[in-house]
Amino acid sequence: MCEHHEEVARPSVARRTLIRGAGGLLLGGGLVTASATAASAATSQNGWPAGYSSQIPLSRLVVGPADFPAGVRTGQVHTILGYVARRMHNEVEALVDGWCWGHAYRPISGSTTLSNHSSGTAIDINAPRHPLGAAGTFSSTQVSRIRSILSYCDGVVRWGGDYSTRKDEMHFEINVRPGDARLTTLVNKINGGSSYETNETWTTVRRGASGFRVTAIQHLLRARGYSLTVDGSFGSITESKVISFQRSRGLVADGIVGPKTWGALVITCQQGSTGQAVVAIQKLLTYRGYSLTADGSFGSITKSKVVAFQQSRRLYPDGIVGRVTWSRLTV
Template sequence: MCEHHGPTSESDRAGRPGRRALVRGAGGMVLAGGVLAVGAEGAAAATSQNGWPAGSSSSVPLTRLTVGAATFPAGVRSGQVATVLGYVVRRYDREVERLVSGWCWGHAYRPIRGASTLSNHSSGTAIDCNAPRHPLGKAGTFSAAQRSRIHAILADCDGVVRWGGDYSGRKDEMHFEIDVRPGDARLAALVKRIGGGGGGSTPPATTWSTVRQGSTGFRVTAVQHLLRHRGARLTADGIFGAGTKAAVVAFQRGKGLAADGVVGARTWAALVVTVQQGSRGQAVVAAQKALTARGHRLAADGIFGAGTRSAALAYQRSASLTADGVVGQRTWARLTL
């Protein structure tokens, strides 16, 4: 699989202190010609570089990951890991570059290239994005603007995710991995913040974006119109400045939420308004502008008529949502992700 494009390295971190190396079990594990030969007991004992239990696709709980045009072969580790990596890759597809079918990779049981330590792919805790475009060992495959967007995504992951482009040694710019051990409180906190619930065995149905002071764009515009619908007095200019933060804080206090001025999963869920044919007002304007940003041309007139319903239906079908023409929580979440 991934060896076709060389996307399998966590770079020079194989000897990084605190990382558990390959464990040899009674079943045995040898490297012969670069191929892992693993007995059942050896597979059970093995962990990947980041400390997660590793094994074949029959021993690691995996879930399908499909974003845009790309499906990640074999998937990624179910539960909290799938929630976080799904969040990262959806933002990558939207904010950095479009994913290409056949160019992305997920779980694969093998060592890091040039080392004996198991790759984080072996535990389903790593993904490679557009591998041929960002080959192992090559730096500078992204523009400065793209790197900035990648770092913004990582910043929103609170240290839970690491990018191979930030390795101090050999670069691996296609590669993103979970950088905390199982049970780390930061992982559960991030899942909760981005809307993943308590970390069950399947990824959440609803994941929200995060916008805060300094953010710009149509998501901010949607927040501003939704706040206006709730009675706030502010200009919907797509710039999250001090005035928008103050309005968010006031809304959060009114809803009994943590008043940090950051629009994350809980604030989005409380802020959005279900709109459908016949609805009017600022919440409809927010939906119309979000749909326009997703490629559906609409007049942002605040009237949810047949044209807006048609656009909502088309978007829902493209996003694999229930196509009912109603912009409710799930449609809002996908529109603003």
């Protein structure tokens, strides 16, 4: 987990060791009381009431495979941070279970000010990939998509990658105080203005199957470096390649393409992409009634067909074939 925010307009404080104990938080040589009364009266950096998980309203947050331990603050905060996490999962990078974090009662590293995690108003996403203090952990394309998410949130959400001092690119937080009218406006926008489907729906495919899904699997295996003929028939050779791929990803090597194998196998594609994964997308679109040439080049025509397909399925119409769009193309 990040440590958890840039420090803003406060005296320099040397980094101290944090020790959790039954009596409180020990910072360096001093004890900061952590009784129920003190915790419930405290506020995090952004002005929200902070406390232990038993003292503030929290709800579980699950996005894709990722369960955010302790959850996040119930109500408007949960709606907003859940929206951010879902779009990060669908548009930026797949969330990894065990790498994402929510509420934690603790101060900011090097400070006595409580982190926004302490009020359940912050989340960390894929922390090991985006460690505290590191910059440039997302590609330029990913940053562009993060900017789109932040823009949609109209200043209500702040990203740790925008900190002026120590970067914290895993981190997203509520950037307004309780009762700010922008919270209600954004929640209404999320609930009423963007009713996009965000859940993945995969069809399990195994030996003996044939047809468009098998064709897509074979093209994706070729895209992953496995040599085989694309014939739309799931025979022993295709099964053996699936097993090899599963072993390479630490999955159950049963030769069955279920949700976890699909999720690992698909490749996010967008305008400018080329190769076997694009061929698979083009063939799937044609099968779905959006006819185009399967030339392996993701140009403007392919993008327009993707957008049309996404709109028909109430998916976010960005023309990018991520996990959710892949799942709908192959369902």
